[in-house]
Amino acid sequence: MLNLTMEMAKKIIFVGGILLALQACGTGGSLLWTKFASVGLNQVPVEVNTTVCAHITGFVSEQRRICESKPLVVPSIRKGVLLAMEECKKQLSKERWDCSTMTEATALKGLLAIPSKETAFVYALTSAAVVHAVTKSCTAGDLPDCACKKSKNKYYGKIKARCDENIQYGILFSQLFVDAPDQDKQARLKFRRSGQNLVNLHNSRAGRQAVLTSIKTRCRCYGVSHGCAVRSCWKVLAKFEEIGHLLKKSYENSVEVMFAKRKRKLKRKANRKIRLEQSELVYMKRSPNYCRSNPRIGISGTSGRVCQRDSEDSMNSCALLCCGHGYNTQIAREKKLCNCRFHWCCRVECDTCEDVYDRYTCK
Secondary structure, three states: OOOOOHHHHHHHHHHHHHHHHHHHOOOOOOOHHHHHHHOOOOOOOOOOOHHHHHHOOOOOHHHHHHHHHOHHHHHHHHHHHHHHHHHHHHHOOOOOOOOOOOOOHHHHHOHHHOOOHHHHHHHHHHHHHHHHHHHHHHHHOOOOOOOOEOOOOOEEOOEEOOOEOOHHHHHHHHHHHHOHHHHOHHHHHHOOOOOHHHHHHHHHHHHHHHHHHOOEEEEEEEOHHHOOOEEEEEEEOOOHHHHHHHHHHHHHOOEEEEEEOOOOEEEEOOOOOOOOOOOOOEEOOOOOOOOOOEOOOOEOOOOOOEEEOOOOOOOOEHHHHOOOOOEEEEEEEEEEEEEEEEEOOOEEEEEEEEEEEEEEEEO
């Protein structure tokens, strides 16, 4: 018999509800496992039964094994994928593909099966987000087999030092779980000629590298009048928005590569002698046409997207975003609070104003 606390039992029950709901997902490419995060889930009380993991379509055998052995981590993985989706939409909001179809099965099987710059960004972001979410769960004490990492100096006099966030556990877990579809035997056979799985693995590593690069050190001083006679320091994760911004820069400077079949490794298509950096995002194929709608592979097109008429240098300018197809002009009205006044004590009164402006959308 397992000796579980009530809180852990609730978490396992919730995980069981998640796993049962996930059986509705389809099968497809290496990123299809992320579909489970967007499935509408309710906290359905069910019996604890980790064998449900075996029936989740989209998971490869190694992911099922991890799911069965560590079911309490499943909610953290889901949080990580949702975090990646949210950040992808923020970072690519001005691009022709804005991540709006990232969770759709057609995109996971089609668009995101193409080794393009956008696919590279999604792989890196997903890998980084799983590291971030799992590490935060460790720090919060939600996972029984990991905790925050002990600092070298445990005590400063009578003051106990704070411990580092266990980022290495998050890195290892992301490596085992996120990389599993591209390290699977079936994937190696499928991509033995193209080397596309090596591209996916490289970009996932680049995502984890971005997390390590952005680690911050926080310190706290102790002493008379808050002097620094004694100081304790610890390592913490950066906000995920900062990691997303770092990966967006890598996306903008991503490198086209080719697969050297004899040596079974990736090389730059141009300047082949220059070694690929671990932090660089790589792609094999040019991005598909995002201007026109192509539901078959998960492209919604740019028609109806809001653009900026006067910002010519920005990616969301009407000239660039609308792909030369022109734009519509509409008069938009928006109500908002204005002329706010503070009255002692203690309330604020505001007027309601109507803001009228021109709104431009791609044809």
